[in-house]
Amino acid sequence: MKDVGKDFMRHSGNAESRDAHESIKESKATVRRAIFAFAKARGDYGITADEVAAEWGVTHNHVAPRITELKIQSRLVPTDKKRLTRAWRWARVLVATDVKEPIEDEVEEIDPLS
Numbered sequence: 805m806k807d808v809g810k811d812f813m814r815h816s817g818n819a820e821s822r823d824a825h826e827s828i829k830e831s832k833a834t835v836r837r838a839i840f841a842f843a844k845a846r847g848d849y850g851i852t853a854d855e856v857a858a859e860w861g862v863t864h865n866h867v868a869p870r871i872t873e874l875k876i877q878s879r880l881v882p883t884d885k886k887r888l889t890r891a892w893r894w895a896r897v898l899v900a901t902d903v904k905e906p907i908e909d910e911v912e913e914i915d916p917l918s
Contacts, residue, residue: 832869832870835866835867835870836870836873836874839851839856839867839870839871839874839880840874840879840880840900842856842859843874843880843898843899843900844900846899847899848899849897850883850885850897850898850899851871851880851897851898851899852887852889852895852896852897852898853867853868853871853895854889854890854891854895855887856871858890871898875898878901879900879901880898880899880900880901881898881899881901882896882897882898883896883897883898883899885897
């Protein structure tokens with residue numbers, strides 16, 4: 805599995821950013837597990853970040869980093885399908901894989917500030 809932690813965990817030397825990251829680390833793992841379960845439940849129809857955000861009533865920014873982490877883990881893979889988002893932009897459809905590795909422990913979260 806690809807280790808992405810060190811490249812993405814810069815936090816720009818910002819102590820507050822590091823503290824914030826540590827305080828929500830567990831919830832990030834929970835979101836990753838929920839996204840993966842949602843994608844598995846949808847089968848070949850798959851998901852887009854916009855669809856997950858709309859279904860859960862959250863922003864795209866809440867789910868997109870966790871989706872990227874799942875893609876890095878090869879837990880979600882892109883298909884050749886695209887669907888329109890609520891903003892009328894095309895988004896690639898992703899489907900869940902059958903990789904049997906932990907979701908929460910094998911990847912450090914992406915730092916949105918880096």
